[in-house]
Amino acid sequence: MSGNDYGFLFKPNGNENQGPSNSGEEIFSGDTAAQSLARELGQNSLDAVAKDGAWPVTMVFELRRMKVSDIPDVDNLKRHLRAALECYPGHPRLQQAVAAIEAESIDVLRVGDYGTKGLSGSESIMDRGSALTALTRGSGVSIGKTDAGGSFGIGKSVGIRSSLVRTEFWTTRTPESDETVFAGCTQLTTHQDPESNDPRRLMGPMGTYTLLSDTQDYHYLRDPAPLGPFPQRSKPGTDVYIIGYSAAADDPELEQIRIAMIDNFMAAIMRGHLVVKGITDKSHAWVLDADGLKRAIDAISDPERRTAMQAFHNALRQPPVIKTDVRLGEMKLYINIDDSLPRKLNTIVMRKPLMKVRAYTNTSITAKYAAVLECSSPQGNRILRSMEPVRHDDWQAARDKTNGKAALRAIKNFILEELRKRVKMELGDEITIKGLNTLLPLELQIDGNPNRHGVRASNGPGVERESASLQGRETAPEPVANTGGKSVSITLTSPAVADDSGDSVFTGRKRGGDTKRGKHAAGIPASGKAGDGSSVIEGGNLSMRYWFDTKSGDYILVLRSRTGETEKGVLRLTAALDGTFGNYTPPVEEATDISSSEPRRLEVKEGSISTVRVTGKRPTKLRVHIKGGIRLQLGVK
Structure with missing residues (x-):
């Protein structure tokens, strides 16, 4: 790095003293460094795409250990950092900054973007519409941003917050120019001029890397060395x-950055709008793109986070429900109903940049699901952008007096209506009856009233003879106070069936592919080649719901793939005898796949059903007849 005439220029302080805390940084106080960098810099890069539709934008996160002596104007920076610490000697952030700048080497993170248009405009005070000035010296300035993006000055605050020495640099180049511009900024505190002994000579908190000979305007370095x-x-x-x-020690391979990019920009990566690369000193490199996104999600070590991201990834692979709103234009809702999820994951919402804004919860939906709402139309994106705070993590109606309330109402109603339809289609009608306990006899009341009494049964002294219905002699009921009860809600669920058109029920999962099987879960060795339809499907890879059709005397089985992969081969049913599942195989006589409008007869041999196919995209429905029409508790071996 050359440019001996350039350095950090601090100007005399104004009428207000600035302490170690910065309002721009406090905005992100609840986020990790990786999370805040991913969201703000990712959005800035997507918003700066070279031209509309010229995807992908590529972002590179590169972590290197660098000599402190290679930091431009480092000696001057050290003096000002020490002066700031002298003004606030007990502040841990400033103590940490001085310790880091006086070491021999330091961790530096470069975040570069490609396929973008760079920062246009001049650094001069006279250029009031400059994107370059907005990023390097602005605070909350949106100059040069489209409706898709946020504020340049907020992105600057994220970088300062993530720096141990509160310093960052930029290089930028536009398609129209053959010059590369180098800029820098450090955000300290109001402090005494290091070159003066007068305690009244105070300098402002921000130092800008510029030509030092001109204190009236700014001139950034051109075509710097690496x-x-x-x-x-x-x-x-x-x-x-x-x-x-600041996160280099805890995240040396930039795994937290990778997870944060998946979490916030999953849709953009899936559609090929964004490619993300990670590079470190240890030659560890990773790439996030549309082809490798699923593998990256499956490799996340935290099981709870991995499961959640898999669920939203599956949702985005579903055909969306589309609705056109009079204000917001086209809205799309991607829904994944999955009863194997550990909990309800709610609905993530986003607009044109395809960055996660927030999640909406629907308390009236009890099914487990993950959903994504997208509003990328020009008018919808413009309205929703105006409703966001500087963190871009909410849509607040009060920020748009004209459209805010109506826009939020349209979004929430659309989500709720479509979730109800999908849950009914896949899981059946769900009826919650509140207050049913008020209709029960007094002895069964459980409403939290300590003055109400129930009864406790007593077996008495007992007799030698036992029966299935009575154990011991009966005695008079013994009253007991009910002190721990509360109102009970009862949920009745009816099984899912195909709609009137005969179309099959969708699960919301959409993963494809074949899978090889090892030893069978029930100890039965697999036979046949993987995927040829003759191998035994492992019971642990399937979930099953079933009911007995009294009109036909058949069982209706609804099978889902737990793995998300396609399971095909021989289905072996089992049944419980005396309440215990064992090796008993029910005498299956006939089986038909009724998943589609054209039923497919399946071969049955010795109670096993052949050529069964269960995909990760939708459930498989079978109609099974057991000899004699007997009622059994069924399971899958």
Whole structure:
């Protein structure tokens, strides 16, 4: 890095003293460094796509260990950091900054984007419409941003917050220019001028890397040499260098960055709008793109987070429900109903940048699901953008007096109506009866009233003879106070059936592919080749719901793949005898696949059903007749 005439310029302080806390940084106080960087810089990069539709934008997160001596104007930076610490000697953030800048080496994170248009405009005070100025010296400034994006100055605050020495640099290049611009900023506190002994000579908190000979305007360095070990910018786009990346020790392979990008930009990655790369000193490299996204999600070590991301990924692979609203234009809702989820995951909402804004909860929906709502129309994106705070993590009606309430009402009603329809289609009608306990006899009341009494049965002294209905002699009921009860809600669920058109029920999962099987869960060795329809389907890979059709005397089985992969082969049923499942095989006589409008007869041999196919996309429905029409408790071996 060259440019001896350039350095950090601090100007005299104004009428207000600035302490160690910065309002721009406090906005992200609840987020990790990885989460805040991923959201803000990811949105800035997507918003700066070179031209509309010219996807993908590529983001590179590169973590390197760099010599402190390679930091531009580092000696001057050290003096100002020490001066800030002298003004606030007990502040841990400033103590940490001084310790980091006085070490021999430091961790630096570069976040570069490609396929973007860079930062246009001049750094001069006279250029009031400059995107370059908005990022490097602005605070909450949206100049040069479209309706898709946020505020440049907020992105700057995220970088400062993630820096141990509160310093960041930028390089940027536009398609129209053959020059690369180098800029820098450090955000400290109001402090005494290090070159003066006068305690009244106070300097402002922000230092800007510029030509030091002109204190009336700003002149950034052009065509700089590479910064430390990082590559030189030669293509349009922007690099952000975070000096002393605060999460480097906890995230040396940038796994937290990768997970944060998946969490916030899953849809953008799936559609090929965004490619993300990670590079570290240890030559560890990873790539997030549409082809490898599923593998990256499946490799997440945290099981709860992995399950949630898999569920939303599956939702985005479903055909969306589409509705056109008079204000918001086209809205799309992707729904994944999955009763194997550990809990309800709610509905993530997003607009044109395809970045997660927030999640909406529907308390009236008790089914387990993950859903995604997208509103990317020009008018909808514009309205919803105006309803977001600076963190872009909510849609607040009060921010748009004209459209806010109506827009939120339209979105929430659309989500609720479609979720109810899908749950009814896949899981059947669900009826919740509140207050049913008020209709029960007094002895069965459980309403939390300690003055109400129930009865406790007593077996008495007992007799030698036992029966299925009575154990011991009866005695008079013994009253007992009910002190721990509360009102009970009873939920009745009727099984899902196909709709009137005969179309099959959808599960919301949509994963494809074949799977190889090892040893059978019930100890039965697999036979046949993987995927040829003759191998035994492992019972642990399926979930099954069933009911008895009294009119036909048949069982209706609804099978789902637990793995999300296609399971095909021989289905072996079992039945419980005396309440215990064992090796008993029910005498199946006939079986038909009724998943589609054209039933498919299945071969039955020795109680086993052949050529059964259960995909990860939708449930498989079978009509099974057992000899004699006997009622059994069924299971899958």
